[in-house]
Structures are given as structure tokens and as C-alpha cells.
Amino acid sequence: MANNLNVVEAVRQGLDEELSRDEDVIVYGEDVGVNGGVFRATQGLIEKYPDQIYDSPLAEAGIIGTGVGLATYGLKPVPEIQFAGFIDQGFHQLKQHVSRLRSRSRGSFNCQMTVRAPYGGGIHALEHHSESFEAGYAHVQGIQVVVPSTPADTKGLLTASIRDPDPVVFLEPMRIYRRFREAVPEGEHAVPLGEATVRREGEDVTVISWGAMMWETLRAIEDAEASVEAIDLRTISPLDTDTVVESVRKTGRCVVVHEAPRTAGMAAEITARLNEEAFLYLEAPVQRVTGYDLPFPLFGREERYLPDRGRILDGIERAVTF
Structure with a gap:
């Protein structure tokens, strides 16, 4: 079975299925609950998973830092940063803690965490809303950086990212959030990370x-x-x-x-x-x-x-x- 979805709908379907499959998956961020996110990627999910989706304060350092604690205790946090340019406020958490938890603990802990963020230009957004900083994240050892370009890959790569034991920065190109549709497999669909x-x-x-x-x-x-x-x-x-x-x-x-x-x-x-x-x-x-x-x-x-x-x-x- 396949549904004809755009990119933002593929994000929602991927999150929906992982939340259903694994109660340790926790989705949170600014307005992701009641309002369904600024781009409505999480719309309707809080009604289905009230114990797994949370609205957070406007505090990117706290959002990412909270994920370190959640992951240390065995949960699988999937925080949303409202726009990738705002990750700067929590970049120290990515570099100093998220990326180093496995090496710092000599393998005793890992940080199974997927940081989602819309990124890139082309939608006439405000300052700090359109940055494309993937090379900067790639320079942080211990973090995987994933960027889908189609709805099917969006779901498949997001699924693989959430399940991966190591942290991922998952950048969603908002210019094509609703640009086109394609068939996206319903149910199990994971695209391996690290493969072009x-x-x-x-x-x-x-x-x-x-x-x-x-x-x-x-x-x-x-x-x-x-x-x-x-x-x-x-x-x-x-x-x-x-x-x-x-x-x-x-x-x-x-x-x-x-x-x-x-x-x-x-x-x-x-x-x-x-x-x-x-x-x-x-x-x-x-x-x-x-x-x-x-x-x-x-x-x-x-x-x-x-x-x-x-x-x-x-x-x-x-x-x-x-």
C-alpha cells in the first residue's frame, strides 16, 4: 500500500508510525503539540499520543539538552527546532554533549536522538529562518546529518534516523514541503543512512x-x-x-x-x-x-x-x- 503524500505529510506519517511502534519515542518542541507545529508536520498527533508529545518552552538549548537526559535514560527523543537557524542557540548542546555521550561514557550510554528542523531558503522567511548550515553540523564528529529531497525518502530516512542508536540532525527542506506529491509506502519503510x-x-x-x-x-x-x-x-x-x-x-x-x-x-x-x-x-x-x-x-x-x-x-x- 502507498499513499500520495507531500514532504510534510511524509514527515507526519513517519512520526505517526514510529510513535505507534515504540512507546519510547518522544516528540516535543515549540508548538508541536496543540498547534501541530509551525508547518503542521505534527498536526493531530497529540490526540493520538498524549503521553508521547509535548509542547516545550521557547528555549532551543533546553530543547536539545533535555533530549540528552531523555536518551541517557533509554528514551528516543525526536525534538523539533522550529527553524534550523535557531539551532544556533543550542549548538553547544549538540557539540559538547549530544555528539560525545557515547565516547565520553566509553560506550556505557548513547544518545539515540533525532533533531528535526526545517531549513533552507525560498519561502520568503525572516532573518535566521533560511540558513543552510549542513556542513557545520557535518563537522561535529558523532552526529549524522540527513537531508531528504522526496516524500518517500523523507519518511524512509526519518524512520531510519529515529531507530538509529546514534544522534541525527534531520534537515527538512521547507521550500519543497508542499511542492509536489509522490507515492510513499504505508507501513514499514526505512531508507538506510549513509547511502546516496x-x-x-x-x-x-x-x-x-x-x-x-x-x-x-x-x-x-x-x-x-x-x-x-x-x-x-x-x-x-x-x-x-x-x-x-x-x-x-x-x-x-x-x-x-x-x-x-x-x-x-x-x-x-x-x-x-x-x-x-x-x-x-x-x-x-x-x-x-x-x-x-x-x-x-x-x-x-x-x-x-x-x-x-x-x-x-x-x-x-x-x-x-x-
């Missing part, structure tokens, strides 16, 4: 992306003259280097698309790994199509900041014609 997927096969150039930029990339390459292989990373950390390297060894060219700032973004790490493991196969420098090294702009400049069809096609052309 090939969204489209091609021969001339590999284009790598994730989240909302994967959607933008797939739209752009419909107009590309080259044969494009599109890879959706899905998990930023751990990074599926094998799938990336195998594709680039076939095509000889690569473009990486992300909306985060250019400097020290994930495109730089992917480029470094390709230089280490596929250098002799490269026929052109790896091209980066990214956001700019600026604070994310407000409404009037937002569309100019985000990579779009033209910039992605230009990156493909640079790689192919080098």
Missing part, C-alpha cells in the same frame, strides 16, 4: 545535490544538452564517497550544487575526496554552484542568492566544455 542514490543516469557529467536543490537540479538538467547523471546524497554525514567516486570515474566531470555559502561548504569536501580518489579520471575541474559568502538575504534578493536553472546549466556547461 542515483536519481538519473548519464554519461557526460555527474551533478551532485541534496534537499531542495536536488529538485531544482532535476528541473534544470531536463534542458541540458549533455547526458547528466544526477546523484542525491541524502546523507551529508556520513558521506557516501563510493557512489560519488564511481559515478565520476564513469563521466569524468562533476558539478556540485548546494544553497549553502560557497566557502567550506560540502562541495569543497566532495571536491577534495574526488581529488584523492578519482583525480586521474577527471577531465575538468569540479564545478561548484552554490549560495554566496553572505548572510542569507531578505525577500527582495532571495531568488538571486539561491542557485537556479540558469546557474546550474552554466555549471554543467563549464564542466563539459573545459
